[in-house]
Amino acid sequence: MLGWPNFWIRRQARTLLAWLLLIVLFVLSTVLSESSRDPAVVIVTVKGATFIGMAAAAEFFVVVGGGIDLSIGSVATVSGMAAAVLMNGRDGNIPLAVAATLGIGLIVGAINGLLVTWIKITPFVATFGMLYILQGVAYTYSVNPVGQAAPSFYSLYVDNIAGVPILLLIVAGFWAVCWYVARQTVFGKHLYAVGGDSEASRLAGVRTTRVSFASYVICAVIAAAAGLLELTQTYVGAADLGATLLLTTITAVVIGGVSLFGGEGSIVGVLGGSLVLAFLGEFFNSVQINAFYQQLIEGLIILALLGIYRQKIKR
Amino acid sequence: MKAERALVSARGIYKQYGGIRALADVSLDIAPAEIHALVGENGAGKSTLVKIVTGAEKQDAGQVLIDGAEVELSPQKARQLGIGAVYQEPSLVPALTVLENVFLGWEQRIGFGLLDRRGMRREAAAALDKIGARINLETEIASLSVADRQLVEIARALVLKARVLIFDEPSAVLSGRELERVFRVIKELRSHGLGILYISHRLAEIFELTDRATVLKDGRVVASRPVTELTMGDLIRLMVGREIGKRPPRSMASRGRIVLEVKNLELGHDREPISLQLHAGEVLGLAGLVGSGRTRLVNALGGIRSPRGGVVLRNGHAIKLKNPADAMRNGIVVIPEDRKREGLILGHSVRENVALPSLGKLSAMGMVKSRAERRLASEAIKVFGVRASTIDVSAANLSGGNQQKVVLGKWLIRKPPAEVVILDEPTRGIDVGAKYEIYNLIDQLVSQGSGVLLISSELPEVIAMSDRVFVMSAGNIVGELEQSEFSEEQILRLAVLGREHEKAAAGGSGDAA
Numbered sequence: 080m081l082g083w084p085n086f087w088i089r090r091q092a093r094t095l096l097a098w099l100l101l102i103v104l105f106v107l108s109t110v111l112s113e114s115s116r117d118p119a120v121v122i123v124t125v126k127g128a129t130f131i132g133m134a135a136a137a138e139f140f141v142v143v144g145g146g147i148d149l150s151i152g153s154v155a156t157v158s159g160m161a162a163a164v165l166m167n168g169r170d171g172n173i174p175l176a177v178a179a180t181l182g183i184g185l186i187v188g189a190i191n192g193l194l195v196t197w198i199k200i201t202p203f204v205a206t207f208g209m210l211y212i213l214q215g216v217a218y219t220y221s222v223n224p225v226g227q228a229a230p231s232f233y234s235l236y237v238d239n240i241a242g243v244p245i246l247l248l249i250v251a252g253f254w255a256v257c258w259y260v261a262r263q264t265v266f267g268k269h270l271y272a273v274g275g276d277s278e279a280s281r282l283a284g285v286r287t288t289r290v291s292f293a294s295y296v297i298c299a300v301i302a303a304a305a306g307l308l309e310l311t312q313t314y315v316g317a318a319d320l321g322a323t324l325l326l327t328t329i330t331a332v333v334i335g336g337v338s339l340f341g342g343e344g345s346i347v348g349v350l351g352g353s354l355v356l357a358f359l360g361e362f363f364n365s366v367q368i369n370a371f372y373q374q375l376i377e378g379l380i381i382l383a384l385l386g387i388y389r390q391k392i393k394r
Numbered sequence: 395m396k397a398e399r400a401l402v403s404a405r406g407i408y409k410q411y412g413g414i415r416a417l418a419d420v421s422l423d424i425a426p427a428e429i430h431a432l433v434g435e436n437g438a439g440k441s442t443l444v445k446i447v448t449g450a451e452k453q454d455a456g457q458v459l460i461d462g463a464e465v466e467l468s469p470q471k472a473r474q475l476g477i478g479a480v481y482q483e484p485s486l487v488p489a490l491t492v493l494e495n496v497f498l499g500w501e502q503r504i505g506f507g508l509l510d511r512r513g514m515r516r517e518a519a520a521a522l523d524k525i526g527a528r529i530n531l532e533t534e535i536a537s538l539s540v541a542d543r544q545l546v547e548i549a550r551a552l553v554l555k556a557r558v559l560i561f562d563e564p565s566a567v568l569s570g571r572e573l574e575r576v577f578r579v580i581k582e583l584r585s586h587g588l589g590i591l592y593i594s595h596r597l598a599e600i601f602e603l604t605d606r607a608t609v610l611k612d613g614r615v616v617a618s619r620p621v622t623e624l625t626m627g628d629l630i631r632l633m634v635g636r637e638i639g640k641r642p643p644r645s646m647a648s649r650g651r652i653v654l655e656v657k658n659l660e661l662g663h664d665r666e667p668i669s670l671q672l673h674a675g676e677v678l679g680l681a682g683l684v685g686s687g688r689t690r691l692v693n694a695l696g697g698i699r700s701p702r703g704g705v706v707l708r709n710g711h712a713i714k715l716k717n718p719a720d721a722m723r724n725g726i727v728v729i730p731e732d733r734k735r736e737g738l739i740l741g742h743s744v745r746e747n748v749a750l751p752s753l754g755k756l757s758a759m760g761m762v763k764s765r766a767e768r769r770l771a772s773e774a775i776k777v778f779g780v781r782a783s784t785i786d787v788s789a790a791n792l793s794g795g796n797q798q799k800v801v802l803g804k805w806l807i808r809k810p811p812a813e814v815v816i817l818d819e820p821t822r823g824i825d826v827g828a829k830y831e832i833y834n835l836i837d838q839l840v841s842q843g844s845g846v847l848l849i850s851s852e853l854p855e856v857i858a859m860s861d862r863v864f865v866m867s868a869g870n871i872v873g874e875l876e877q878s879e880f881s882e883e884q885i886l887r888l889a890v891l892g893r894e895h896e897k898a899a900a901g902g903s904g905d906a907a
């Protein structure tokens with residue numbers, strides 16, 4: 080008989096593995112590089128994980144539901160550009176910019192959702208098309224950086240409340256909500272069920288179409304919010320903002336232990352996966368190794384983890 | 395005891411999965427020219443033993459001997475040593491031809507990478523000939539019946555020079571006449587000196603076909619005897635540890651009000667519209683051969699696929715059935731035939747599977763109360779007798795009978811209980827003990843006042859459980875029988891002959907069957 084701690088560990092193995100990797104990485108970098116021991120550096124690294132982390136959480140909701148969204152990077156780009164242009168450096172325009180980004184997320188997500196659930200285009204192809212369309216919109220609007228973030232908006236990045244960076248408070252709240260939605264709500268449970276087996280869920284009375292549709296909307300809204308928050312660091316909107324975001328987020332999702340076939344994975348793991356990527360970047364930076372090696376290491380980590388998961392399945 | 399040495403012997407095999415013992419000290423001999431039955435409840439360890447003998451799994455302890463010599467098996471090694479297996483759903487490539495499948499991974503060459511097509515054709519034809527199967531070598535597998543596919547699989551094993559063939563529940567997917575063909579082939583193989591290991595749930599087959607039966611129970615061999623020394627009662631007692639008597643007839647509760655009425659339901663352009671009424675507190679059996687249209691009716695009633703026309707009334711009101719959620723809301727529950735694909739999310743835990751249709755009840759404002767969820771799952775396990783170590787165990791790790799109990803449990807634990815329950819082959823592929831537990835659940839449902847529509851291909855089951863029986867043939871309802879009227883023969887005649895029988899009866903003298 081298995082005791083419950085043992086059982087818990089087996090159920091959470093993938094999540095634990097991601098966090099174990101993070102701890103190993105953290106210890107390794109503090110041993111090898113003096114700057115990594117500086118708490119300020121740690122905080123900057125965690126802040127730097129905001130963008131990737133939010134995008135990865137966005138992707139998580141679609142992937143767990145059995146789909147995939149390739150358009151998140153370009154959604155973030157367009158919403159970031161729109162927000163920068165609308166703010167135009169004025170604090171008074173912040174609510175307008177926030178509303179606009181959420182609107183963009185809702186609209187794009189709804190279109191993706193309709194393409195997949197109603198017109199029944201494969202998620203890969205539907206969102207691939209959306210990726211190109213939005214990228215086209217961004218570059219057509221401007222090849223050069225546009226707009227400007229408002230001062231009290233980008234100060235979110237630097238200001239603290241009671242010694243804690245405001246940005247991190249926002250992000251912590253964000254992850255808590257994501258965890259709650261995924262694990263504690265009917266929608267979350269339906270999402271896992273649809274990703275696990277769509278037909279069985281439908282027969283169990285789950286409105287599978289609605290659930291999938293909602294997952295695309297949630298994904299796009301979070302991606303748009305990520306693009307907005309990224310302005311706290313970039314100050315201006317740019318058409319190449321989310322260019323490399325897609326592959327990075329999928330990397331984070333996979334390291335976080337989410338099955339790309341759907342139905343399996345945890346938001347805590349995705350957070351771990353995003354932090355692994357952030358600390359990996361910091362580590363290469365601090366020990367001054369060429370950043371290209373980072374990609375190589377990321378690839379090796381992915382293959383190693385997937386290899387470990389396979390072994391577990393075979394058992 | 396045996397004059398000849400066994401082709402394959404298992405000696406003192408032990409195997410554990412995680413903390414669960416699958417096999418303990420199991421020994422088994424497959425002798426030449428012998429059909430050896432392996433029986434036992436689901437979860438008794440039959441599949442595990444097959445996996446070990448075919449090299450798909452490694453035993454923890456014990457030995458496998460082939461021709462008396464100990465061997466370390468891998469799937470390739472087992473095949474080289476002449477051990478072949480025929481599964482319920484043959485593992486053939488549907489898009490390739492019979493010939494290509496027979497030689498898949500085993501293609502004969504004449505040099506320069508060229509295929510020896512003539513040689514392969516000759517060998518394949520000889521193998522098919524040996525088992526008396528008339529199948530064109532150039533036919534695509536996709537266009538063959540399941541029985542023919544099994545024959546192709548047998549031919550494939552013969553071409554690979556198999557001396558031992560393992561049949562893993564081939565009968566579960568075959569109809570009567572197809573089954574006879576496969577049985578004839580198996581007997582033919584025995585006369586050629588092959589050793590056969592035959593696994594089945596249908597106990598009658600054991601007596602019809604096999605020479606010797608080994609009974610597994612909870613991973614141990616409880617008996618291994620010639621079938622001539624066994625009776626059906628012995629076999630059941632050995633498998634479940636107790637003899638199950640004849641089912642007492644259900645106390646005929648007075649037939650209640652009509653809970654479900656179907657009027658002129660159009661299921662296809664080539665079919666007559668279907669009408670039927672289901673009363674509270676009755677089991678309406680739906681009999682018919684595979685392909686007789688029963689599943690289409692189920693799909694329409696469960697909101698799985700919409701009919702072309704017609705009305706469904708619940709308690710006298712017409713209802714819309716556009717999707718399964720509509721059906722659920724109207725108190726109609728469908729327990730589908732294919733539990734692995736439609737009834738369960740295999741990778742998810744028992745708790746998650748049980749809770750899924752009840753999440754609405756288990757939540758407030760979209761938030762799930764996880765304690766209520768756990769309580770529900772624990773209750774379902776207890777009430778429905780699911781043998782699972784915890785509610786967090788994944789559904790994929792349960793045996794077939796226990797999976798089916800989870801499927802039933804997730805629907806029947808819901809409150810209020812569904813007024814209309816549609817069961818599509820609820821006992822397919824599960825063992826005798828679990829079957830009786832499911833029959834008891836059906837009785838409970840009826841005594842609670844639900845109306846049950848029972849679809850089953852097993853006639854004794856339909857007859858034992860139903861208050862009325864509808865017989866379907868070629869998409870139409872061809873007979874409606876009251877409990878006093880039906881017999882296996884009567885139902886089968888309607889199912890096979892359909893309308894012709896009716897016409898013949900009408901045309902002939904007035905004597906009733």
